[in-house]
Amino acid sequence: MKNIHATTAAATLALLSACTSVSVWAETAKPGAYMIDPAHTTVMFTVSHLGTSNLVGRFNTIEGNLTLDPKANSKVEVSIDTASVDTNHEKRDVHLRGPDFFNSKQYPKMKFTSSKVHFSNGEPEKIEGKLSLHGKTHPVTLAVEPVGAGADPWGGYRAGYHATTVIKRSDYGMNFMPGGIGDDIKVSLEIEAIKQ
Amino acid sequence: MNMYLELILPGLVIPFGLSVFLFSMTRRHPVLQWGLPLIWLPSYIWMIGWPVPPQEANEWLWLLVVLSTGINFGLKQRPQQAALAQISLLGLALIAITWPVLIHQPGLVLALELLAVLCAAVIFFFNASFSLAATPSLALAISSAGLALVTALGGSVLVGQLAGALASILGAYALYEVYRRFAEQSTGVIQLAPVVQVYFALLLIARVYAEIPLFSALMLLIAPLIGLMRGGRYAALGSAVMVAIAFTWLLTTADSSSYY
Numbered sequence: 160m161k162n163i164h165a166t167t168a169a170a171t172l173a174l175l176s177a178c179t180s181v182s183v184w185a186e187t188a189k190p191g192a193y194m195i196d197p198a199h200t201t202v203m204f205t206v207s208h209l210g211t212s213n214l215v216g217r218f219n220t221i222e223g224n225l226t227l228d229p230k231a232n233s234k235v236e237v238s239i240d241t242a243s244v245d246t247n248h249e250k251r252d253v254h255l256r257g258p259d260f261f262n263s264k265q266y267p268k269m270k271f272t273s274s275k276v277h278f279s280n281g282e283p284e285k286i287e288g289k290l291s292l293h294g295k296t297h298p299v300t301l302a303v304e305p306v307g308a309g310a311d312p313w314g315g316y317r318a319g320y321h322a323t324t325v326i327k328r329s330d331y332g333m334n335f336m337p338g339g340i341g342d343d344i345k346v347s348l349e350i351e352a353i354k355q
Numbered sequence: 356m357n358m359y360l361e362l363i364l365p366g367l368v369i370p371f372g373l374s375v376f377l378f379s380m381t382r383r384h385p386v387l388q389w390g391l392p393l394i395w396l397p398s399y400i401w402m403i404g405w406p407v408p409p410q411e412a413n414e415w416l417w418l419l420v421v422l423s424t425g426i427n428f429g430l431k432q433r434p435q436q437a438a439l440a441q442i443s444l445l446g447l448a449l450i451a452i453t454w455p456v457l458i459h460q461p462g463l464v465l466a467l468e469l470l471a472v473l474c475a476a477v478i479f480f481f482n483a484s485f486s487l488a489a490t491p492s493l494a495l496a497i498s499s500a501g502l503a504l505v506t507a508l509g510g511s512v513l514v515g516q517l518a519g520a521l522a523s524i525l526g527a528y529a530l531y532e533v534y535r536r537f538a539e540q541s542t543g544v545i546q547l548a549p550v551v552q553v554y555f556a557l558l559l560i561a562r563v564y565a566e567i568p569l570f571s572a573l574m575l576l577i578a579p580l581i582g583l584m585r586g587g588r589y590a591a592l593g594s595a596v597m598v599a600i601a602f603t604w605l606l607t608t609a610d611s612s613s614y615y
Contacts, residue, residue, distance in 0.1 A: 250609070253510055253566065254510060254511070254512075257510045257511045257564055257565045257566070258411070258412065258413060258511045258513060258514055258560065258564045258565060259511050259512055259513045259514075262411060262412075262564065264455060264456050264459070264460070264563065264564055265411060265412065265455035265456070265564070266455075267459060294410055294411070335512070335513055336358065336361070336512070337361075338356060338357060338358035338361055339358045
């Protein structure tokens with residue numbers, strides 16, 4: 160009987176320890192430098208097909224850094240491999256990588272670099288910057304929603320964000336088939352970054 | 356504009372219309388034949404614009420056709436010098452076209468592909484003046500149409516359209532050669548030299564950037580040479596056979612699922 164009580168007490172104590180070592184992820188992210196975790200970050204895009212439906216695709220190779228501090232200079236830099244485009248159809252992906260669209264061999268990367276980060280209640284709310292894609296650079300504004308932040312089970316600290324924007328592919332010289340494929344591209348990013 | 360019109364107007368209707376117009380004009384003014392390659396430009400401008408300075412591979416093509424036509428006309432009395440100038444021009448154009456890949460992903464395969472195209476160019480340009488080809492326009496039109504089909508299905512509709520326009524500008528001339536029962540040239544081989552330049556450049560773009568199969572690209576490299584260099588009434592048939600092999604190879608090796 161004593162052994163059962165001891166075992167139960169030990170188990171309860173272990174469970175409580177485990178719970179406290181993983182924080183409830185509702186805190187405001189700590190200011191500082193973060194590196195994007197590619198394994199938990201997704202960049203998706205949606206584009207109209209023939210005006211009848213929306214095609215969803217993603218890019219699978221992303222890297223970047225965030226420096227977030229409401230009281231100091233903040234910076235966001237994200238780089239995406241255009242050849243990593245993935246629309247769940249290999250033949251279409253080959254076409255997208257080719258000269259008709261991304262021309263990945265000539266323009267292997269697209270890059271976003273922030274010029275200004277706007278904060279609200281300590282969290283980024285809007286990020287203004289420039290997107291370089293297909294040899295052209297244009298200003299872009301990301302609308303940002305914080306998802307969560309806190310310590311992870313491996314001793315690190317993470318912060319997550321949801322960001323969206325809309326760009327026109329024609330602005331970046333990707334004009335092929337305007338009648339069949341929409342010009343507006345909705346971009347959605349789910350970012351998880353690890354504090355450095 | 357309707358999607359089909361976007362494809363057909365610059366790729367087929369306009370260049371073929373210009374071909375018919377120029378063909379009728381050259382009956383009265385033969386010197387206009389030297390300007391045949393330039394009627395490809397309206398289609399090119401429709402599809403690509405007039406990019407200055409050129410940046411992407413496709414954007415060098417307008418400069419290639421203009422300079423090549425100038426060399427062809429300016430040095431028409433000096434075929435050896437014209438051949439050297441054309442080969443040098445093509446060499447520079449191919450390097451400009453493949454420059455982004457040369458600096459980011461250099462490799463032996465790319466070097467060999469560049470060399471293969473240059474060798475084909477050497478064979479063509481040093482023999483163009485002496486060619487006994489009976490139906491050069493037909494042979495080149497068949498080869499260009501084959502390139503258009505293989506590229507459009509193999510990886511780039513845009514490059515396919517450009518090649519289709521190249522075939523279309525030869526349309527009236529090719530039909531004349533058929534009408535004359537493959538026994539009379541509608542234009543000299545040497546007048547087609549700038550068209551051949553653009554053909555080689557498009558083929559390299561299709562191989563390097565649109566990644567058409569190597570074997571198909573090789574057949575398409577040989578296709579125009581057979582029809583332009585060989586004598587005999589049915590040399591164009593050789594081009595057609597090469598094109599058929601290239602297309603068949605693509606169909607048998609490529610993913611056949613549709614996504615358009």
